[in-house]
Amino acid sequence: MKKYNFSVLNLSRIFISLILFSLINSFAFAIETIEISGGGTKQINIAVMPYKEVVVDKTSSRMHQIIAADLYRSGFFRPLDVEGLVNKPTILSEINYPEMTAIEAQVMTLGQIEVSNNRIKVNWFLVDVNKKTILTTMEFSGSTAQYRAIAHKISDMIYEKITGIPGVFSTKISYISKSKGRYSLNVADADGFNVQSVVGSPQPIISARWSPDGSKIAYVSFEKKKPIIYIQSLVTGQRTILANFKGNNSSPAWAPDGKRLAIVLTYNANSQIYLIDPDGSNLKPLIQSAHIDTEPVWSPDGRMIYFTSDRGGRPQIYKVSSNGGEPQRVSFEGNQNLNPNLSPDGKTLTYVMQEEGKFRIVLHDLQTGQITKITEGPFDEAPKFSPNGHVILYAHKINGTGELSTVSIDGVVHQSFNIHADDIREPAWGPL
Amino acid sequence: MKKSLLLATLLSLLLAGCSSTPINDASKPSGPVSASSIADDDSDLDLASLRDPNNILSKRSIYFDYDKDVVKAEYKDLVAAHAKYVSTHPKAKMTLTGNTDDRGSREYNVSLGQRRSVSVKKSMNVLGAQDSQIETVSFGEERADTNCKNDACYAKDRRVDISYEKE
Numbered sequence: 002m003k004k005y006n007f008s009v010l011n012l013s014r015i016f017i018s019l020i021l022f023s024l025i026n027s028f029a030f031a032i033e034t035i036e037i038s039g040g041g042t043k044q045i046n047i048a049v050m051p052y053k054e055v056v057v058d059k060t061s062s063r064m065h066q067i068i069a070a071d072l073y074r075s076g077f078f079r080p081l082d083v084e085g086l087v088n089k090p091t092i093l094s095e096i097n098y099p100e101m102t103a104i105e106a107q108v109m110t111l112g113q114i115e116v117s118n119n120r121i122k123v124n125w126f127l128v129d130v131n132k133k134t135i136l137t138t139m140e141f142s143g144s145t146a147q148y149r150a151i152a153h154k155i156s157d158m159i160y161e162k163i164t165g166i167p168g169v170f171s172t173k174i175s176y177i178s179k180s181k182g183r184y185s186l187n188v189a190d191a192d193g194f195n196v197q198s199v200v201g202s203p204q205p206i207i208s209a210r211w212s213p214d215g216s217k218i219a220y221v222s223f224e225k226k227k228p229i230i231y232i233q234s235l236v237t238g239q240r241t242i243l244a245n246f247k248g249n250n251s252s253p254a255w256a257p258d259g260k261r262l263a264i265v266l267t268y269n270a271n272s273q274i275y276l277i278d279p280d281g282s283n284l285k286p287l288i289q290s291a292h293i294d295t296e297p298v299w300s301p302d303g304r305m306i307y308f309t310s311d312r313g314g315r316p317q318i319y320k321v322s323s324n325g326g327e328p329q330r331v332s333f334e335g336n337q338n339l340n341p342n343l344s345p346d347g348k349t350l351t352y353v354m355q356e357e358g359k360f361r362i363v364l365h366d367l368q369t370g371q372i373t374k375i376t377e378g379p380f381d382e383a384p385k386f387s388p389n390g391h392v393i394l395y396a397h398k399i400n401g402t403g404e405l406s407t408v409s410i411d412g413v414v415h416q417s418f419n420i421h422a423d424d425i426r427e428p429a430w431g432p433l
Numbered sequence: 434m435k436k437s438l439l440l441a442t443l444l445s446l447l448l449a450g451c452s453s454t455p456i457n458d459a460s461k462p463s464g465p466v467s468a469s470s471i472a473d474d475d476s477d478l479d480l481a482s483l484r485d486p487n488n489i490l491s492k493r494s495i496y497f498d499y500d501k502d503v504v505k506a507e508y509k510d511l512v513a514a515h516a517k518y519v520s521t522h523p524k525a526k527m528t529l530t531g532n533t534d535d536r537g538s539r540e541y542n543v544s545l546g547q548r549r550s551v552s553v554k555k556s557m558n559v560l561g562a563q564d565s566q567i568e569t570v571s572f573g574e575e576r577a578d579t580n581c582k583n584d585a586c587y588a589k590d591r592r593v594d595i596s597y598e599k600e
Contacts, residue, residue, distance in 0.1 A: 205575040207539045226528075227570040228543060249547055249571055252540045265540070269569050270551055272544035293544040309541055316541055340538035353538060360537065382538050398535075401579035424579075427539065 044079040045163055047072060048106040052125065053091035054114035064114060064152045071156035071170040071192060074416045075391060076409020081106055093126060101130045110159060119145045127159050137162050149194060169387045173431035174394060175209050175218060176405055178422035186220055193418040199233060208252055211431045212259050219243060219253035219262060230264055232279060243281055254297045263287060263297035263306055274308060287325055296340055301347040307331065309339040318352055334372055340382055344390045351384040351393055362395050364410060375412035388433040396426045477524050483600050489514040495553055497591040502552040512553065515595055516560035526598035529553050531571040534587040535579050546571030553593045
């Protein structure tokens, strides 16, 4: 008989790359703000100049490339092609403003990186090209292992300076990979780098969800030939069973305060939503019906739970008070609507709409009722808002193979992840 | 003005966790089953009839139409045979595992597969099979053929599989 073993990896390694680095606001320039029109409707032209550095590893991305890729993926910036410029400033006095204006740069970033004894020090500037003023300047230092982390931090600061909303470039994502018949729950940087396996199994894993503090992940594993919900600490690697009742145990969703989860159980009937404490105690039904009720997600204030139900015949999105009560239907357009996820401000719902055989990601403005299709399908699923609400991470299938992509909430910028695995699916985004 | 700031983010996540925790696949029997209990089960459970390729009990899959959970007439005899087996073997434990094709969301497909396994269970309940001997579960789309291009291919994924403990 074949015996499978699978191990939980040491997760402290995941966070080695997050060892804190210090940042020093080194100059006292007057900090200006830049005016932009409505978020997402207009991209900011940014010239991300190569930071001056001694290139040690030519195979790795350089800092300005990481920053430009981050800003591009956000959908709010259009990084300009700066390779052809004659003048490549790395300090303020070298900036040739007419040349920057000629390439229609609105803002630019430039800087210098010093490397010594496995430490790096980055002096960088964000400059308003039209006003010729400094928007931000900082000195970041850390170990050379922090290279990408520092680049993401700079991206975060540029993003927040221009949009007024925190960047998510230093956050983590998770996804499930399937390679050579083995499944793995992985955690990676928001740009897909620094992949670490959390748990592996010969049987499927689905529905990973980060706890609100980012220290744990709840997920569904089929390793016992049925779906069982586990909670695993990303700090110690230790895992506990959240729910292993007769029938299916699936679709965990953390309450915003992390003190409860909504889960889906079946016993010997259809999928029904329950609430449970993270230690597996205090199980109670949220609502009871003879129909399928599944895929619960909490509103950010914890008051409402949105979910998928077939009580109207086809799967549609409904909402109900987190204290229970009578559900109200939310989605009406399209043949089927399922797989809901709420924006961090609770104002927009994203879900999968099936229409004419295509499964596409849509945004549903809960105040106006307006629905916007932001992907083309045909097999898109599992949309998840970024922690700042500006980007959606989702899975899609190409010729039977799963891949992950991001799309900006205006639907303009689509970017796929370059992750090496036979098949990747089930993305989730960790907290800010 | 020089200002020194410390980014204390994620410090709490830096705690050490050095051991690698092996997890055994519990779907496999965890220890040897004693010879006497095997003999008991064999006589109690009549495992030979489950294995006999000429016995209808060796047929284990029930197929469904798209987005449907109705057990079709062609499976009447198969469902009846398994229901009778369960009701006449009180120690038998049956698992009905629902499956779907790979279109739609994974969690919704777990629910859809479950609806099918529940539908089969209800058909068996009518024929005397007790809930206490049956567990209905679902793999959703997780066992589906991901390369399907037409409905003949998808149709093979829309099924409930019957399995027995100790067989």
